[in-house]
Amino acid sequence: MQPMVIDHTRRKLLRAALSGLAVMPFAGLGGCSDESRAGKSLGLTSASEPMADAKIAHIIGCSRQGEGQFGVVAAALDGQPLYQVPLPARGHGVAVQPGGSLAAAFGRRPGTYLQVFDYKNGTRWPIYMADAGRHFYGHGVFSPDGKLIYATEGESQTSQGVIGVYEVQPAEQGGRLTKVAEFSGFGIGPHEVVLADSETLAIGVGGVHTHGREPLNLDTMQPALVYLNRHTGEMVDKAELTDKHLSIRHLSVTDTGSIACGQQYRGKPEDAVPLVALHRRGQALQHLVAEEAEWLRFNHYIASIASLDGYLLATSPRGNCYGIWDETSGKLVEQRPLVDASGVGIKDGQWLVGSGSGRIVAMDTTFTAKTVQSPVMWDNHWNII
DSSP states (O other): OOHHHHHHHHHHHHHHHHHHHTTOTTOOOTTTTTOOOSSSOOSOOOTTSOOTTTTSOOEEEEEEOSTTOEEEEEEOTTSOEEEEEEESSOEEEEEEOTTSSEEEEEETTTBOEEEEEETTTOOBOOOEEOOTTEEEEEEEEEOTTSSEEEEEEEETTTOEEEEEEEEEOOGGGTOOEEEEEEEEEEEEOEEEEEEEETTEEEEEEOOOOEETTEESOTTSOOOEEEEEETTTOOEEEEEEOSSTTEEEEEEEEOTTSOEEEEEEEOSOTTOOOOOEEEEOTTSOOEEOBOOHHHHHHTTTBOOOEEEETTEEEEEETTTTEEEEEETTTOBEEEEEEOTTEEEEEEETTEEEEEETTSEEEEEOTTOOEEEEEOSSOEEEEEEEO
C-alpha cells in the first residue's frame, strides 16, 4: 500500500466518523461503546453530568478545523474548548510550562513557526518564525524552571539536527522569545525532545533527510535515541536500533523513569516490525512485543505514548487504533479501535486518549473505558495538565 492510499483511506474514515457524530454526539465508538462497566468512576461525564472543574483548562492540543484552518485549543476534561489560538499552518506538538500558565505550539514538520500563548486566558504572544534556512520539527519542551524552551529544529538543506534554546521573557517584560543557544552534531532529523531528568534532554533522532516531507535517504538512515546535557549540549548517551528503517519519532518518560520510544517504519509495507521500545541509560533499547498482525494494524506509525501504573499506551492515527503494553513483560495486552487516535496523557489515574474525530476515551488500568464527544478535531498530540 502506497502512502497516498493510506492517507486517502484515513481521510475517508475520519469523514465518516465526523458525519456520524453530528447525529449521535455521545454515542460510543465502534468496539468501545460497551466498555463502560461497573467499577470506579472514570472521570469523564455525559452532557447531563456537568463537571465541577469544567471551566478549567486541562487539555492543551493542536486541532484541525476544516477549510485549511488550524489552531491550538485549551479545553476542559470533557473536551469542551475554553480558548482557541489560531495557527498559520498545521500544528503538531505542544509544550506546557511547569508551574506557569504558558504553552508553546510547534509547527508540523517542516514547521515555520513557534506560538507561545497563555492557556489560562488565551492571550497569545508574538509568533516566532523559524530562522532563515531552518525549520521546526514539531516538538519542544520547557526547562524545569519554565524559563527556557528547547525546540527540535533542522537545517533545511541537510536536515542536520539542531536543538534551539529559547529564553522566555515574562509577559511583564514584553512576552517574547529570544534564542540564546543551539546544540548540534547529534544526528539528522530530530523529532520529539523530552526531559529525561532535570539535567538531561532525550531526543528521538529519526535519521531521515527530507525535502519538505519527501524522504531522500531511506537506504542510509541513522536513527537513534540521544541524550544531551541541557546546559552544554554535550552528548551523554546514545542508543541505536538494529533496524535502520525504524525512524524514532515520539518519546515519553515512563512512571519508572525509562524512555518510551514510538517509531515510524520506513521499510517495506508488508513488513511487521516492532514500533515501540523502552530504554534506560547505559542499556540497549528493548522492543515491546506483539503479534505480526497486531504490529501491522498500527500501520507502521506510533504517535503519542503515556505510562500509567506499569502499563504503556500508544496511539496510531494511521492505524485508527491504540495499544496497551505491560511494561514488565513487554507484551501487548489490549488493542482497540479509535478513528484517527491522536494524543494521550494521564489525569487522576486514567489515560485520556483523543482523536481527530473528537472522541475522548478515558481508561484506567482495568481497561474499563468511557467515551465522550468533543467538538474539537484533535491532532496528533496533546498535553494534559
